[in-house]
Amino acid sequence: MKHSAINDPFEQARVEQGYAQVSDQDDPVTMLLRLKDVRKCAHNWQTFQSGAVPGRIVVPSEVSIRTTRQIPFEVDPPLHKSFRELLEPWFKRPLQADYQQQLHQQIETLVKSVLLGEPVEVIEDFALVLQSRALTLLLNIPFAESELWISWGTHVFRSEGEALDGDKANILYDYIDAQIDKAMAKPGDDLYSMLLAAEVNGNKLSKEEIKGVMILTFAGGRDTVINAVSNTIAYFSEHPESLQRLRDEPEIRGRAIEEFVRYFSPLTHMGRVVTEDTQVCEHAAKADTRVSLCWASANRDASVFENPNEVVLDRKMNPHVGFGFSHHNCLGATHARQILSTLINVLCENVQSIDFIDGQENIEHWDEFKRKVGYHNLNVKFNPA
Amino acid sequence: MAKITFITQDNISVVVEGQSGSLMALAVENGIKGIDGDCGGVCSCATCHVHVQADQMQLAGEASEIEKDMLELDDNVSEFSRLCCQIEISDALDGIVLTVAN
Numbered sequence: 001m002k003h004s005a006i007n008d009p010f011e012q013a014r015v016e017q018g019y020a021q022v023s024d025q026d027d028p029v030t031m032l033l034r035l036k037d038v039r040k041c042a043h044n045w046q047t048f049q050s051g052a053v054p055g056r057i058v059v060p061s062e063v064s065i066r067t068t069r070q071i072p073f074e075v076d077p078p079l080h081k082s083f084r085e086l087l088e089p090w091f092k093r094p095l096q097a098d099y100q101q102q103l104h105q106q107i108e109t110l111v112k113s114v115l116l117g118e119p120v121e122v123i124e125d126f127a128l129v130l131q132s133r134a135l136t137l138l139l140n141i142p143f144a145e146s147e148l149w150i151s152w153g154t155h156v157f158r159s160e161g162e163a164l165d166g167d168k169a170n171i172l173y174d175y176i177d178a179q180i181d182k183a184m185a186k187p188g189d190d191l192y193s194m195l196l197a198a199e200v201n202g203n204k205l206s207k208e209e210i211k212g213v214m215i216l217t218f219a220g221g222r223d224t225v226i227n228a229v230s231n232t233i234a235y236f237s238e239h240p241e242s243l244q245r246l247r248d249e250p251e252i253r254g255r256a257i258e259e260f261v262r263y264f265s266p267l268t269h270m271g272r273v274v275t276e277d278t279q280v281c282e283h284a285a286k287a288d289t290r291v292s293l294c295w296a297s298a299n300r301d302a303s304v305f306e307n308p309n310e311v312v313l314d315r316k317m318n319p320h321v322g323f324g325f326s327h328h329n330c331l332g333a334t335h336a337r338q339i340l341s342t343l344i345n346v347l348c349e350n351v352q353s354i355d356f357i358d359g360q361e362n363i364e365h366w367d368e369f370k371r372k373v374g375y376h377n378l379n380v381k382f383n384p385a
Numbered sequence: 386m387a388k389i390t391f392i393t394q395d396n397i398s399v400v401v402e403g404q405s406g407s408l409m410a411l412a413v414e415n416g417i418k419g420i421d422g423d424c425g426g427v428c429s430c431a432t433c434h435v436h437v438q439a440d441q442m443q444l445a446g447e448a449s450e451i452e453k454d455m456l457e458l459d460d461n462v463s464e465f466s467r468l469c470c471q472i473e474i475s476d477a478l479d480g481i482v483l484t485v486a487n
């Protein structure tokens with residue numbers, strides 16, 4: 001297999017039965033694998049809820065390592081809608097010209113710094129740096145704060161191997177607690193302060209709620225963006241003709257971004273808790289059990305996508321669910337899209353080609369399904385244009 | 386050149402002119418409220434949902450299967466619903482009136 005390819009381990013199960021059962025601690029998960037089923041269940045929040053015990057809709061389950069409810073992720077309508085109405089204007093700020101300019105400058109500086117001919121380790125020294133710096137724009141806090149987040153490394157939120165590591169998560173929780181206290185003492189124009197001043201349905205947010213929003217903003221946008229960025233670099237290293245095409249045809253860059261999100265599917269799946277006995281794919285789903293919406297599998301559904309296992313840069317019809325679907329669709333998608341679009345613009349301007357040197361793949365294991373989501377490390381050389 | 390009317394949820398009517406490209410792109414360029422076009426027009430986000438005036442459905446044409454599947458699960462769907470990123474501007478659309486769905 002080509003080194004930048006992302007496999008689809010779900011094909012057979014998706015075609016043959018449409019779902020697959022995988023184990024997770026003592027709370028097994030029925031993964032839904034077809035695009036239509038994934039969409040229907042994402043839409044039907046009454047039967048497939050997000051607002052269960054905090055941590056339960058995540059796979060692997062985080063029930064035993066956290067109690068803070070992540071908001072709006074673990075809240076169901078109608079309260080979910082009130083939180084989204086509060087948060088959406090803030091998370092649309094990446095559409096503003098000055099935000100885009102600053103992001104461009106950040107990414108251009110970073111790309112130019114790796115054009116020196118030395119090999120670069122993309123995960124820690126490029127993707128993590130890019131993601132952390134960009135997050136200062138989303139939070140509207142000083143750029144220098146990114147140095148601390150970079151120093152945490154990629155593993156702060158990641159559960160490596162079998163056990164979920166509660167201690168690692170504590171670094172982030174303690175940090176966010178302290179940041180909220182700081183903003184309480186001295187309000188500014190950052191996201192913490194906005195949340196402290198805000199009301200939802202006539203009530204101020206509790207500190208616990210603010211923490212729930214901030215944790216999610218940090219955690220939800222970390223590995224996903226790092227995977228999207230590093231897979232994009234790996235892809236261009238193997239496909240110089242694609243980089244050239246995007247250079248020549250800037251009008252297809254928007255479609256290419258959606259295609260990368262479909263093909264890479266940086267977030268494999270997300271769970272829901274079943275609230276009443278029902279059926280999915282003619283399979284019984286009992287109340288108080290878990291299903292998951294497998295975005296990665298749905299995005300390769302051949303009944304919807306032609307040549308699903310190919311990157312078609314200018315794919316015109318691309319109803320992917322890489323950013324989720326319906327109520328809980330990704331709140332960070334505007335930021336993520338802006339990052340990818342800026343990255344592609346800067347690469348097209350400054351980079352002729354990228355040489356792949358070596359890399360260690362990051363493979364998720366869901367029982368018999370093994371899915372590559374990105375890399376633990378990836379070494380490349382950027383050649384200037 | 387086609388004259389196109391968008392009516393937003395707060396009942397404001399905006400007439401814009403377009404020559405080519407999609408109706409979604411035209412709406413976004415003109416800052417039409419309620420048309421976000423998040424996915425850039427690849428039929429993935431449904432933030433470009435409009436209702437076509439009943440007697441103008443044939444102008445807009447019929448939605449593809451993929452588009453219908455998207456619409457089916459969107460808020461405020463009706464038999465006059467379309468995702469306007471899937472409608473190409475041409476002279477034939479002159480005079481069309483679209484109500485923004487969300």
Ligand code: HEM
Pocket residue numbers: 042050071072073074084138216217218220221222224225228261265266267270271295321322323324325327328329330331332333335336
């Ligand atoms: C390419 C990068 C990204 C991908 C592929 C991605 C994917 C997703 C997906 C699939 C969901 C749906 C989860 C569900 O239905 O339960 C989601 C939700 C969410 N994402 Fe992202 N995400 C990305 C980047 C980001 C970023 C950068 C942020 C913020 C910094 C973010 C914040 C969120 C939040 C807050 C939610 C919950 C929305 C809600 O429940 O209403 N994501 N994301």
Ligand code: FES
Pocket residue numbers: 409421422423424425426427428429430431432433468469470471
């Ligand atoms: S713009 Fe995304 S579906 Fe029309």
